[in-house]
Amino acid sequence: MSGVDYISNPNQRTPCVLVLDTSGSMESQTSSGRTRIQELNLGLEAFHASLQEDPAALTRVQVGIITVGGPSNDASVMMDWTDANYFEPFPLVADGLTPLGEGLRLALAMVEQAKQNLRSSGISYTRPWIMVITDGEPTDDEATWQAAIQECQAAENGRKAEIFMIGVEDANLSMMSQLAKRPPLMLEGMKFKELFVWLSASLSAASRSRPGDNVQLANTDPWRNVGV
């Protein structure tokens, strides 16, 4: 995969994989006149722009995208690991169901793969992030969902990844809270842009953190719905 270059950029990496709900419900119209998926796509563009403006993040953040649902109606890797300076956003298309459990398992596998590649290239890394955005609830069968819960909890206990869950509109937060200790957060309206600007700043802070530092995440006020 040519999305990463460890030779000309041997900086340490902060990998982040986005698990994005592209199910049919994301086609719903919003008050702005755009659909939810269109708002999400604008958010991804804001993510890209924000990274471009941050020289430290540009050389250290690494992004992957998994879509859950969509025209293929499955969980698949839409974009394999890509260094931030090579990352170009592209519009996602919504359709189908929400195999979120499968998407999470795929995300954990991607994280392990990233670590292996980084280790074999001699590149150090900070703990990878998994950012989940969903507007509904998982449609996996019980077995898959339970397996996803097991794996996510194991990953969190084993400190293998940082899992963030963001609920949008009709998201079933209580189901999401089964996955990890960190409680899921609700997005205020369609503030994807603000969410992704926050994500970029937070990844940047994490990528610049040195041993013993307190990583100060950016303020979540701009995008978070505190009423939930």
Place this chain on the structure above:
Amino acid sequence: MGPAHIQTGTPCQDAFATGISDDGQWVSLVVSDGAGSAARAEEGSQLVAQVFSEKLLDIAKLLHTRVPGGWINDFVIQQVIHVRELLREKAGKDDIRDFHCTLVASLVGPSGGFLIHIGDGSLISGTVDEELGEEKKLHLKISNQSKPENGEYANETFFITEKDWIKHLRITPIGKVDWLMLATDGGCALSLQNESTPNVPNIQAMVQHLLNTPEASRAKAIEAWLGTDGAKQLSNDDKTFIICLGAKFQNYQGHLIQVTNEIVESQPGIQAPQAIPKINLADPVKVSAQGLSTVSEGAVAGASQAGTYAIPGKSRVFNLKTVLLPVLICMIGLYLLSLYLDDPLKIKDLKLNPLLSVKGEADKAKNTQQDSVAPAPDKNPEVITDAKSSVNLTEPKESEVNKVSVVNDTSSEDNGVKNKSDIKNKTDTKKKTDTKNNESDDSSSLKNNPSKSSNKN
């Protein structure tokens, strides 16, 4: 001081200290990197640096009368325990996590030394040879390294102030070296690539630059180098460097510097100090203490710190050749003398090396070449035996394996506090006690709380 710390207004949390033994033969070098999240990290790193720079010299004193062995490892461990106790007194309590800092130290003398390491930061040491060809070159060989230890994640490391520090204590004996470099984590960004392999071009450039600078301005030169934009880009942490150049570098006259990496792979953990040749107790070494430059202290709080120090000792250092050659000459002299004095020992009758054959015995000696019992002295200067008595003149080898058994710290010194406050961080011993590298495992960091999430327990 790193740009990040200037921005947040925190004091420089790196510290360094150096010491030299009374007889000028041994040098102790220490740097210590305080953890960004620890409230009193700078006090911790300063105490660690100061105590170790003094106490390591005690090992040097003891080596006058004691053969190197496992006791050295024990001594180092005792000093770590001592420093931890001092920090407890400072804290007024058992929990010393407010002082979290690393330990990057070295004791080096005329015949070798030790690298002592807990956490990140780096030690690199090696030899230097003068190459005289068309261009004069000083050929630096990197022979030993103590790498930073970060655990799985780049922004985690281990501290001397943690409960299971002993699992991360690494003591590496080194042979005779002509130069050393110590760096804290920030300094590593410049001297290491990929955060573990020495960055040969950078080291080359740095040594070249240093040698081109008059001695008095060398500390400033390092400071300036650590403060460049390029350096800041590589790391926004505090950076501290100690570069120690041996007496051999005094002959430098505009040589080109060439650095090669021939690292002796060292195993992790605590190693028995076998590498240091035994100092001959019968002949106390008298090495002059010339070539010492005073430690130029970098500017105090508010600037990157650096120091240069010359390893004591002249170029012709104590080694096998300087001891054995005169002894060898005496032996040959005595032998020849006894032959001259009518050979009371009947040496002629012995079948010895033809090179030492005596009058009229030339042909006989040639025939005895095949069944010569003694190896030629020039081929094997270490062992000279005559058939009568084996006089073994080699240095007795230190063959015992001194393994320090690592006792798991099962005392409950920190358990109480740890259980209370670190409910989320279970028994994971790899990470440092305060996981501050990422947002903490509770959700408080995501709440609308702009103030620093303090986890002081």
